[in-house]
Amino acid sequence: MEAGEIIAYNLKRLRSERNLSLGQLANMAGVSKVVLSQIEKGEANPTINTIWKITGALQLPYSALLEMPEKAAVQIRKKEISALSEDKYHIFNYYAKTNERNFELYQIEVEPGCEHASIGHSTNSFEYLMMLKGELILETDGEAYALKKDDAICFDASGAHSYKNVGKKDAKAVLLIHHR
Known part of the structure; x- marks a missing residue:
C-alpha cells in the first residue's frame, strides 16, 4: 500500500x-x-x-x-518468540509498545534461586504481574510482597524493583507494563 x-x-x-x-x-x-x-x-x-x-x-x-494499524486478531505462539535470558531469568515479549498500544505484554519464567533486579522503567510506567505457577518475592519501594499462583500485584515500575524465586520450583508469571 x-x-x-x-x-x-x-x-x-x-x-x-x-x-x-x-x-x-x-x-x-x-x-x-x-x-x-x-x-x-x-x-x-x-x-x-x-x-x-x-x-x-x-x-x-x-x-x-503513517502506519497501518495491526489486524484485529494477532496470534503469537511462544515457540516463535526468542527469550531474553539473564542467568535464571527468562522473559518472552508477546506484544511490544507501539503508537497504538501503550503497554508491553510479557511472560516471565524465574528458576529457583534466581533474583532478578530491574533498575526501573520510564516515568509513569506501572507493572501488573499475575502469577501462573510457583512463588515469587517482589521487592519494590522498600516493601516485599510474597506472590503465589493466581496472585496479582500492580505497582509503580519507574523505580528499582526485583523478583526472587525462593521456592524449589520454577515460577511463571504474566507481566504487563503499562505506560501512561
Whole structure:
C-alpha cells in the first residue's frame, strides 16, 4: 500500500473513531476542509507540516497517520518468540509498545534461586504481574510482597524493583507494563 493510501485510510478511521466531521477536524487542525477531504480520498499527499497539524489536533504521535494499524486478531505462539535470558531469568515479549498500544505484554519464567533486579522503567510506567505457577518475592519501594499462583500485584515500575524465586520450583508469571 502506498503512503498516500495509508494516510487516507488512517485519517478517515481516526476521524470516524472520534465522531468528527471534516469541518470540525479542519477547524481544530487549521487545515482547509477541501484539503482534508482530498487527503482522506487519497487524491492528495499531505505535506509534513499538514500531517503535524492533523496529528496535533488529534493529540496523536506524528506516525499515527503513517502506519497501518495491526489486524484485529494477532496470534503469537511462544515457540516463535526468542527469550531474553539473564542467568535464571527468562522473559518472552508477546506484544511490544507501539503508537497504538501503550503497554508491553510479557511472560516471565524465574528458576529457583534466581533474583532478578530491574533498575526501573520510564516515568509513569506501572507493572501488573499475575502469577501462573510457583512463588515469587517482589521487592519494590522498600516493601516485599510474597506472590503465589493466581496472585496479582500492580505497582509503580519507574523505580528499582526485583523478583526472587525462593521456592524449589520454577515460577511463571504474566507481566504487563503499562505506560501512561
